[in-house]
Amino acid sequence: MKRLRKVKILATLGPASSEEDMIQKLHEAGADLFRINMSHASHDLMRTLIERIRKVEKRCGRPIGILADLQGPKLRVGKFADGALELVPGQTFTLDKNEKPGDASRVHLPHPEIFEAVEAGHRLLIDDGRLQLRAEKSDGDKIVCTVVSGTKISDRKGVSLPDTTLGVGALTDKDRADLEAVLATDDVDWLALSFIQRPEDLADVRKVARSRVGLMAKIEKPQAIERIDEIIELSDALMVARGDLGVEMPIESVPGLQKQLTRACRKAGKPVVVATQMLESMISAPVPTRAEVSDVATAVFEGADAVMLSAESAAGDYPVEAVSTMASIARKVERDPNYTSIVHAQRSQPEATGADAISLAARQIAETLKLSAIVCYTSSGTTGMRASRERPQVPIIALSPVIQTARRLSVVWGLHCVVTEDARDLDDMVDRACRIAFREEFGKPGDRLIISAGVPLGTPGATNMLRIAYIGSDGMTGI
Structure with a gap:
């Protein structure tokens, strides 16, 4: 299944899209990998969804990535005697450890770590910022606040702490x-x-997970922005989670942060996903708003690796239409006359490594000679990501003998992943590349492509060779 675009689409599964036939429809419409939200999925449902995705993968013959999204430390207030109440800006309102139902003056906050960390002047945002409190004092048992804005508070609403660093892990x-x-x-x-x-x-999660899964850091707190370079270095990918980020930081700062994070990840050669409310109106409407189309286009123009659908595909009325609309927007943007210049203007200097130098040379040769494709052999995925980091104008075919690598690379910009056994020798390496490029419709007889690989063959991290080859009349190597 050849995609006519380079940005990838990550679709969230949920009540509207959990059945196998719907998962296949979403994949055929353009979803390259699927997100399982562990905030809502039980372990049994997670295993069922994985099984269904893998059946679709086998039927379609394309590697499909799976992302499990952990809920994280979700902070909430307790319950009220009447379920909800109205507050008045300027009044005093207290959060405490008393488990009795709340009233107009106080409510239970079942999170001891907050009492230990909040200081006078810190903001506490309730219900996605609809109610804003300012801490006046905290004695370890209660936080006395002033209502700054908003009026309504009700049972179990979320609490955000943009000014407070909690002494707990993720x-x-x-x-x-x-x-x-x-x-x-x-x-x-x-x-x-x-x-x-x-x-x-x-680092704490890495100790447990080791290298069995790629770690994607969701950036949604100002504390993460302050140490973003270190976080990028320790993560395998980033997600710009604009929903909570827009609650904890001034909402007008989010577009600029999205650009900064996208460019920082591109410079580091790490995949970046732009997420949240991209086609929000398509939860209940068959077409998006013009502003939403522009929002998706902006992420594509910036060179993001992937764009994500949340409730649009998980619980909306038009999940397939949402995926196909996002794919259509991406294809149109990538054909825009300004796209190439915008993406290439952000290109970073390669690092002083053999893999980076080879990837740079492959891109320059492919574009100068107008080759049909870049074919890279990659076992661990590093060579594939380095090829993607260059954002070449020509397609990239990533060949890997490891199915897990091909699935993980499904989030990476521009990579068309194919699972194939390691080449036996140099002739087989070239023949295999030409044959797959022909079969996957990235080249026709007489076309040329460039191949990157490592010698000795099959050695991870040893990319050190480039080879230009013709596709012969039978799809094999020509002259």
Whole structure:
């Protein structure tokens, strides 16, 4: 299945898209990998969804990535005697450890770590920022606040703390149980970590997960922005989670942060996913708003590796239409006369490594000679990601003998992944590349392509060779 675009689409599965036939429809419409939201999925449902995705993968003959998204430390207030109440800006309102139902003056906050960390002047945002409180004092048992804006508060609404660094890790007890279940399947490719605050949060998970899954850090807190370089270095990919990021930071700063994070990841050669409310109106409408189309286009123009659908594909009325619309927008943007110049203007200098130098040379040769494709052999996925980092104008075919590598690369910009056994020798390497490029419709007899690989063959991380080859009349090597 050849995609006519380079940006990838990550679709969330949910009540509207959990059946096998719908998963196949989403894949055929353009979804390259699927997200399982562990905030809502039980372990049994997770295993069922994985099984259904793998059946679709086998039927379609294309590697499909799976991302499990951990809930993270979701903070909520307790319950009220009347379920909800109205507050008045300027009044005093207290959060405390008393488990009795709340009233107009106080409510239970079942999170001891907040009492230990909040200081006078810190903001507490309730219900996605609809209610804003300012801490006046905290004695370890209660936080006395002033209502700054908003009026309504009700049972179990979420609490955000943009000014406070909590002394807890990114994993709750639920997350640890979910992580164990994810790793036990041995069939999930990416793990998304919610509410990352510091690089240590990633290091803690890495000790447990090791290299069995790629770690994707979700950036949604100002504390993460402050240490973003370290977080990028320790992660395998980033997600710009604009929903919570727009709650915890001034909403007008989110577009600029999206660009900064996208460019930082491109420079580091790490995949970046732009997520949240991209086609929000398509939850209940068959077409998006013009502003949403522009939003998706902006992420594509910036060179993001992937764009994500959340409720649009998980619980909306038009999941297939949402995927096909996103794919259509991406194809149109990538054909825009300005696209190439915008993407290439952000190109970074390669690092002083053999793999980077080879990837740069492959891109320059392919574009100068107008070759049909770049074919790279990659066992660990590093060579494929380095080829993608160059954002070449020609297609990239990533050949890997490791199915897990091909699935993980499904989130990476421009990579068309094919699972194939390692080449036996140099002749087989070239023949195999030409044959697959012909079969996958990236070249026809007489076309040329460039192949990158490592000698000795099959040695991970040893990319050190380039070869230009013709596709022969039978799809094999020509002259």
